[in-house]
Amino acid sequence: MALVDFMSVLHKSTSRDYLARVNDSEYPKARAAKLAKQWGYDYWDGDRRINYGGYRYLEGRWEKVARAMVDHYDLPERPRILDVGCGKGFLLFDFLKVVPDAEVYGLDISDYAIAHSKEEIRDRLVVGNATQLPWPDNYFDLVISITTLHNLHNYDLDQALQEMERVGKNNKYLCVEAYRTEEEKANLLYWQVTCEAFCTPDEWQWWFQKTGYTGDYSFIYFE
Template identity: 80%
Template structure:
């Protein structure tokens, strides 16, 4: 288990106006969150004040993340890779550019995301929940979950971390929203629209120990 940063290169490239998110007259934070938590069209491709404002594939954006992971983890030939909370499958699609013989799988709670995923890999993605993964123990050579599990309440977070550990072999990577001080805590509360698990890094470490999660991890902060 180690803290490995694959995601800050993407996270820090997005400008954020925290107060505007909270105080928008048409989509104040509470209204935006209510819509976003349906994980439907508004979340992915609706108004930017709700969430992504159009979640489209950008060439090269996720490829650098996939390449960094492929270079970091000593994966076997034809590795089986699972993305929990895969969304529209952009990371998995770019994994095939880096590891063309990879056997990819993705699961997401959003039927809209799966229906609007990359057509080339849509048959490798399925609707499902992180708390009950439909695969046997030790199925995957690499299991990934990026900015997904912190959207779960504590009782489901417990199950999801255990499931991630169960289906993976040696290599797992988890990215979570977190905060280190009151400013980052306030920014996280202002900006997030789906997060349910608000934990400091120390609290996340407690969760890892509690659920026997032994994979790698990193945090993103709203500075």
């Protein structure tokens, strides 16, 4: 298990006005969160003040992340790759640009995301919950989860981490939101609309040890 940063390059490319988001007159934080947690149109393609404001495929954006992972992990021929919380499948689609013979699979809680996913891989994506992955033990050569698990309550987070460990072989990676200072904690609270697990890095390490998660990880911070 190691700290491996694949995601900060994307996270830091977005500018954020934390106070404007939490104080918005039309979509104050409570309303935005209520809409976002339906995981439908508003979350993905609705107003930017709610969440993504239009989650569209951008050529090359996720390919550099996929390539960094492939360069880092020793994957076999025809690797099986799972993305837990795959959204519209953009990262999985770009994995196929880097490893054309890979078998990619994705799971997401959002019916809307799967219905509006990349058509080329839609038949490899399923609607489901991270607490119950519908695959056998040790099935995947790489299991990833990007900015997903912090959206779970503690009782579900426990099971989801165990499930990632169960279905994966040696290579696993997750990225979650965290905070190191009171300023970062406040910014996270202001910006997030779906987060349930508000943890410091040390608390995340506690979760990993408690659940037996042995994969790699990284954190994103709202500085």
